[in-house]
Structure formats: structure tokens, C-alpha cells
Amino acid sequence: MTDLFATSRESQHRSVRLIRASHLDEDLSALGEGARDLLKRGGFSGRPGQIASLPEGSGADAVAGVGLANDPQALGPAALGLAEGVWRLEGPLHGLDPTLLAISWAMGGYQFARYKTWPRQPAKLMPVEGADMAEAKRVARSIHLVRDLVNTPAQDMGPHALQDAVAALAKEFGGKSKATTGDKLLKDNYPMIHAVGRAAAEAPRLIELEWGDPAHPLVALVGKGITFDSGGLDIKPSAGMRLMKKDMGGAANAMGLARLIMDAKLPVHLKLYVAAAENAIGAGAFRPGDVLASRKGLTVEIDNTDAEGRLVLGDAIARAVEDEPDLLLDFATLTGAARVALGPDLAPFYSNDPALSDAISRGGVAANDPVWQMPLWDNYDSWLDGSISDLKNAASGGFAGSITAALFLRRFVGKTRWAHFDIFAWNPEDRPARPKGGEMLGSRAAWAMLKERYGKGK
Structure with a gap:
């Protein structure tokens, strides 16, 4: 930058x-x-x-x-x-x-x-x-990183390039990174990530970054890294596909937040998981009506192949909670329903912990990064029950799309303290400080929360 x-x-x-x-x-x-x-x-x-x-x-x-x-x-x-x-x-x-x-x-x-x-x-x-100019510089660098990642078209920001970006981030701050790629996803039990990305020219992968002292509280970040989303066999119309290079905006925001944590030397043990895949159309594409296995052991019937982000997140979240983190945050450009509800500026978030929700809301005000808490409405959870599987990936009826997507993810979270951000990661037009294109959204509010929770670092 x-x-x-x-x-x-x-x-x-x-x-x-x-x-x-x-x-x-x-x-x-x-x-x-x-x-x-x-x-x-x-x-x-x-x-x-x-x-x-x-x-x-x-x-x-x-x-x-x-x-x-x-x-x-x-x-x-x-x-x-x-x-x-x-x-x-x-x-x-x-x-x-x-x-x-x-x-x-x-x-x-x-x-x-x-x-x-x-x-x-x-x-x-x-x-x-x-001003705290050191803080201003690290936030600015993270914002520019997120924008650069989201603005880069899929031809140059496929799963492998996203892996390289995570590796570069780890190298910059002395962390470690690795990736589980292609058919090894099946061997290592990430079947939903594999299914979503298996039809693409570039193999799907789970990308991991680890940084910090294991004696410190474990913070897990999970990002949706769908580098392009055609919709799969339930193909999107051309207008809906035009901006789908930004469907890895959740991964970019999780990476931007990871960068802030490491740059500030926040006293936490950080683990970042990016579920990277292209949802492409081909002979190997997963199909409506397929029943997928998952890392958690739940079976998932595919109602719509365009509801793929929650599938890759499900496996990544299941992996993240195995280490019993003190806190789990996931970021995803998950639903159009969230944009209909709150527009491009407000980042909807969901949490299973009231104190965490309050802290995120305070963080949004402190960082000038507005967020809005949405309900994990239990009465809608049964809409996800499958008829021949444990659950399905899209609720019938079309109601409450962002809520039911969050409830789907909750099935993989268990009792871990968790918040989910359903973000747009995009500015649709030029506005003060917000040029048209990719955007860091919701993760600056999360950063303010993390500083309040764990200390301000260096």
C-alpha cells in the first residue's frame, strides 16, 4: 500500500x-x-x-x-x-x-x-x-489489504493465490501456515469443502495460519473463501454473478483482522481458518438433492447449490471448535437476505453469547464500523431439518434467509463462544473514505472488541 x-x-x-x-x-x-x-x-x-x-x-x-x-x-x-x-x-x-x-x-x-x-x-x-498513529497505520494497512484481496478478480485470486496471501501474512509476522488441498480434504475429513470446490480447475483447500503464545487465550477466526461463485448447478443470473469475485470477502476480512492482531502483538494465541474453493459448474459439481457428509458427522442434503458458503464454513468451524477456543469469530459474504435487511453499510452479526454481543456493538461505535445484532431465532431452527438427512443447507419457504444461514452454522459451533458476521464486503458506489469496491466491514468492530477483551497489545 x-x-x-x-x-x-x-x-x-x-x-x-x-x-x-x-x-x-x-x-x-x-x-x-x-x-x-x-x-x-x-x-x-x-x-x-x-x-x-x-x-x-x-x-x-x-x-x-x-x-x-x-x-x-x-x-x-x-x-x-x-x-x-x-x-x-x-x-x-x-x-x-x-x-x-x-x-x-x-x-x-x-x-x-x-x-x-x-x-x-x-x-x-x-x-x-x-492520535494513536501506530494504531492508525496498522488499521489502514489492514483495510488496504482487505480491499486489495477483494478487488482482485478471480483469475488472479483463486484458492492457490488466497493460500499464498495467507502464507505471506504468516511470514510477515512470524506465524506458521499450511493448507489441506484437493482429495486430501477427504482423507482428513473436510468433505463439504471438497464437494463445493471439486468441479473447479483449482483444487479446494482449507488454509490455516497459527500465531502467538499457546499459553494465551485461543482466538479462532474462520473466513469464507469462495473465490468465485457461479451458483453451481443452481446457476446465478448474470447480474447476480457479476460481483462474485468478492465472495471471498469473508476470508479477506478474517485475514485483515488476523493482521491487526499480529501487528499489535495482542496477547492471544491466534488460529485462522480460510475455507477456499471456487463454486464452479462441471462434471464433478455437487448436485441439488445430494447428501453430503460433514466433519462434525452431520449429514446435509443440498437444497440449493448456491448456498455453498455455509457448507465450507461448516467444516472449517467444526475444525476450529475442536481446539476449544476462548472465542470463535467467522466472517462471510453469506446471504443476499442480509443486504436486503440492512443494506451495504451495516454488518449484521449473530452471537450465542450476550456479553460478546454487547462488546461487539460497543466496538462498532468505537471503530466507526457500524454493526447490528440479528436474532438466532430458535423457532426457525426446525426449518433446516432434513427429511432424509440431519439437516438441509437452505430453509424452505425463503423467509429469514440470513437468520436461517446463521442457524445452520450454529449446528457446527456447539457450546463455543461465537459470533458470525454476514457481511457485504463491498462499497457499491464512491462515498467519503469508501471508494467503490472491496471493503473491510464488521472486522474493525471485532478488532475494537478484541482490544477491550484481551488488552491493546503493544
Whole structure:
């Protein structure tokens, strides 16, 4: 990623002042009369993301609108809206969290450059007074990692490339990684991961990363790594298939969270499991009506081959709980029903532990990463009962799709303390600090929860 933060030693820099739309005249009063007139004639109103340059002697080199000053991401457009070079925030922050402001600058300066040369570099930000810049840098790097992974098309981000990305992450922080691949999945008892990916050109795999002191509490992360989802034999329409390179967004978010844990040296024993496969169409594809075995021993009848994510997660979760972790978190781009319910911004999550749910909700507020708890509604659990199997992979009737998917996963969790995030991992359009494309969603809220639970690390 491009380094979007400058050091305090930079002598050549310019200044930008934050302006609230709700206190426009008050905030502009710090500038010279000429600058105020120039801004008013130019239609500057302080709305989020609005940027304006000022002539020399104005009291600042530029102004950035932050609206009601209730969202630090309003500063995001400054990194590409201001001229290249080094900038510092001038004047009051209007109650906005300084660390979140720095993170938002880096979020807004992101550019995916693997296939395209951008015409300019983002502006750099000097340390913000009162900010934890080490935290801002590690969060920014993790966000950029997640975005890069999700934005990369399936031709270059298949199961093997995802394995390489996990291996690189382990190497960076002194962890260990391995993968169980192809028919060895059957030998080692991961039959559902194998079934979902066996028709693809690249073999399915369970990718593992381990890091930290085994004497510390064990935290297990599980990510859905469907590198492309055609829907299988229950094929998606073309419109529904267009963005399915992002169906490994859960794995990317779990990896981004793992990176945060390791970078901060959080005192935990970390195990990451990525269930990676392409849900392809071919002679070996699993079929509607098939009954699959699972690692947990439950049999699963396939009602719909496009409900494949919960299958690979089922085997990965069953593996994760065998080590009796203190906490298990899974991330998945699991259901369209979650998007219908909450849209692209809010990350729905489910948990079997009320205290954990409260901590995740607090984390969402602290990290400016909004989440919303959804119910594990027991009355719907019987909708998953199979007629010739222990359960089926999709509930009949089409109701409560996100809830029933979570209930399916719960069958593999047992008594482990657990939370499941049903995320979109995608920004459908450009917005302040959120460029169109892949996104780290829900996992920053989880990071805030983990810091509260286990300490802040280094």
C-alpha cells in the first residue's frame, strides 16, 4: 500500500482546516476576510467531503468540510482532493476522534493499482495531535489489504493465490501456515469443502495460519473463501454473478483482522481458518438433492447449490471448535437476505453469547464500523431439518434467509463462544473514505472488541 502518513520531521507541509456545515460562519471566522468571501462565492458549505484550496495568507492552505462533525470519514476525500504533498490538520477537530480521522484519511486515499496507473499519488497526513498513529497505520494497512484481496478478480485470486496471501501474512509476522488441498480434504475429513470446490480447475483447500503464545487465550477466526461463485448447478443470473469475485470477502476480512492482531502483538494465541474453493459448474459439481457428509458427522442434503458458503464454513468451524477456543469469530459474504435487511453499510452479526454481543456493538461505535445484532431465532431452527438427512443447507419457504444461514452454522459451533458476521464486503458506489469496491466491514468492530477483551497489545 502507499504510505499515506508523513512523519513529524517533515518541514515542508501545508495546512487544512476542518469546517462544519452546522457551524459554518463560526468555523470560517478563523480565516481572513478575503478567504471567507472566496469560499462563500465558490459555494463552500462545509458538507462532508467538500474540499477548497485557499490563497496564501488565508490562515490555512485549504479547508475540508465535515458536515455535522459526527462522522470522521467525512475527511476521507481530502487525501485525493488536496494537492500531492504533506498536509497537517490545522485548528480544532470539533470533537472528532483524532485516530479515526487519521484512519479515514488513509481510507480515502486508497487506490487499487494492480491493473491501472493512477494519474496522481494521494496526499500524506502528518501525525494528528492526540492520535494513536501506530494504531492508525496498522488499521489502514489492514483495510488496504482487505480491499486489495477483494478487488482482485478471480483469475488472479483463486484458492492457490488466497493460500499464498495467507502464507505471506504468516511470514510477515512470524506465524506458521499450511493448507489441506484437493482429495486430501477427504482423507482428513473436510468433505463439504471438497464437494463445493471439486468441479473447479483449482483444487479446494482449507488454509490455516497459527500465531502467538499457546499459553494465551485461543482466538479462532474462520473466513469464507469462495473465490468465485457461479451458483453451481443452481446457476446465478448474470447480474447476480457479476460481483462474485468478492465472495471471498469473508476470508479477506478474517485475514485483515488476523493482521491487526499480529501487528499489535495482542496477547492471544491466534488460529485462522480460510475455507477456499471456487463454486464452479462441471462434471464433478455437487448436485441439488445430494447428501453430503460433514466433519462434525452431520449429514446435509443440498437444497440449493448456491448456498455453498455455509457448507465450507461448516467444516472449517467444526475444525476450529475442536481446539476449544476462548472465542470463535467467522466472517462471510453469506446471504443476499442480509443486504436486503440492512443494506451495504451495516454488518449484521449473530452471537450465542450476550456479553460478546454487547462488546461487539460497543466496538462498532468505537471503530466507526457500524454493526447490528440479528436474532438466532430458535423457532426457525426446525426449518433446516432434513427429511432424509440431519439437516438441509437452505430453509424452505425463503423467509429469514440470513437468520436461517446463521442457524445452520450454529449446528457446527456447539457450546463455543461465537459470533458470525454476514457481511457485504463491498462499497457499491464512491462515498467519503469508501471508494467503490472491496471493503473491510464488521472486522474493525471485532478488532475494537478484541482490544477491550484481551488488552491493546503493544
